[in-house]
Amino acid sequence: MTPCVKWLLRAGPADYMLALSEAGASLPVVGKRLEPLGALTAMSVWGARHAPQALSTMTTNLLKPGTGDDRRRDRESTQEVSLAALRGVVSAADLDAEWPTAERTPPIWDAMRQRRYLYRRAVHYGNSPAQVLDVWRRKDLPAQPAPVLIFVPGGAWVHGRCMGQGSALMSRLAEQGWVCLAIDYRVAPHHRWPRHITDVKTAIAWARANVDKFGGDRNFVAVAGCSAGGHLSALAGLTPDDPAHRAELPEGADSSVDAVVGIYGRYDWEDRSTPERDRFVDFLERVVVRKSITRHPEVFRDASPIARVHRNAPPFLVIHGSKDSVIPVEQARSFVERLRAASHSLVGYLELPGAGHGYDLVDAQRAGAAAHAASLFLNQVYRTKSQIAAKEVI
Structure with missing residues (x-):
């Protein structure tokens, strides 16, 4: 037939x-x-x-029974758990500094109501109409180039627009003088894999070449993302030179990143050991990849961050909720274990007690604490790289 x-x-x-x-x-x-x-x-x-x-x-x-008390204790322990996760990763002086007061309103509401750090909308980073980004930064940005974060939204690889995602993290970094780029990207079913990761790499290469126009430092570009965006961020960080992802990049373009923050991401596209993982692979076969894992196992393996870990991986911070019912926390734990065994760079892991999938959209306390923890990690990596560069110049 x-x-x-x-x-x-x-x-x-x-x-x-x-x-x-x-x-x-x-x-x-x-x-x-x-x-x-x-x-x-x-x-x-x-x-x-x-x-x-x-x-x-x-x-x-x-x-x-007792769910209400457990949820309250989990939420109240967020800062303590965050401090413990960052100890040994971030300097003691930063950890001892006062943490910001938690907001009361859900982050998604604040993001839709006011975007005080939104500086420029719909900047094209590629030739496709979907390849646009928003620039977040302070209007009074200092004269010296600012570190850069590219934020990749989630949406099950079928929705690729920020629409309020990442607002807590980008607002926190913008307040501290960073330039943040919130990107949109092409998605399934009309754009099959690997268009998604190609767009992320294109955005990174664009930032390396152009972000100085918005006050950013082209020599320091980090990437972060939630859910599917966490997967894409991790894969981008681990595969800067993969020829399969460079089809649309200019010759000689730099798509490497200096740090990665993965937030409740999916890091394994191969494993079918549980009913939940089997359903996920079936979804990839039917909607995102549109190929069978049995006939094309290399496609799913190459798209799995956990299979692409190597000794020269950039510094990583992985954040996941212990009660995530969409992407179980075991995904994050396995990925971090593999990273720590192979990578020579910093690997931080923050498991938020009681947090579920998408906590950063609806839970102001956890979103604020996780955003601050991510900012401490990213600033630590940026300072370290700046100090190394200064010594090399001397």
Whole structure:
């Protein structure tokens, strides 16, 4: 049988819906307006596979006796746990300094209501209409070049716009004099893997060549991301010279990064050892990669940060919630263990007690503490690199 006939016999309703949305998006004139339907379909497929188990886990946790007291203790211990996680990674003087007071309103509400550090919108970093970024920085940025953070939003690889994500982290860094670039990128089902990581690498290369126009230091570019963005950030940090990701980069472009912060990311695209991981790989096969892991195992392995760890990895800070029901915390623990065994650079790990997936959008206390912890880590890495560069000059 031809591949087309085999697909028709094997496909389910979700596959037909995705195929129809992709076909609609390819139509002339009106196709561009139909692309959001494909993203909505893909999100529905993801939800159908993951929402039942996630909701079941959340319900079980909420109905357990003493849940309210446990949640309060977990939240109150956030700063203490953060300090313990950073000890030995960040200088003692920084850890002893006063931590910022926690906000009361959810970060997503503050992000939609006011963006006090949003400096420039929709700057193009590539040729595709989706390849745009927002610049976050203080208006009174000092004269000397400022360290740079690229923020990669999450969205299950089918939604690639910030829309309030990362606001706590970028606001904290912008307040301290950083330049932050919040990027959008192309997503499935209309743009298959590896378009996602290609766009992240393109944004990094653009920053290395152009961020000085906004007061940034081209010699220090870090990357951070949440969920799918955490995966993309980690992969970008570990594979600066991968030829498979450089198809759209200019000759000689630098897509390396100086530090990575992965926030409740997915670090393994191969493992099918649990029902949750098996459902995830099935989602990748049907929606994101559109290839079978059995026939193309190298694609899934090459896209797995945990399989790309090496001794020259940049400094990493991994942040994950202990009660994450979407990407279980074991993913982060395994990744950090592999990193610490191989990398010669700093590897920090902050496991937030009681935090779930997307905590940084709805939980002001945890979002503020995690953002401050990430800023301490990033400033430590920046200072260290600056000191090394100064000694080399001398």
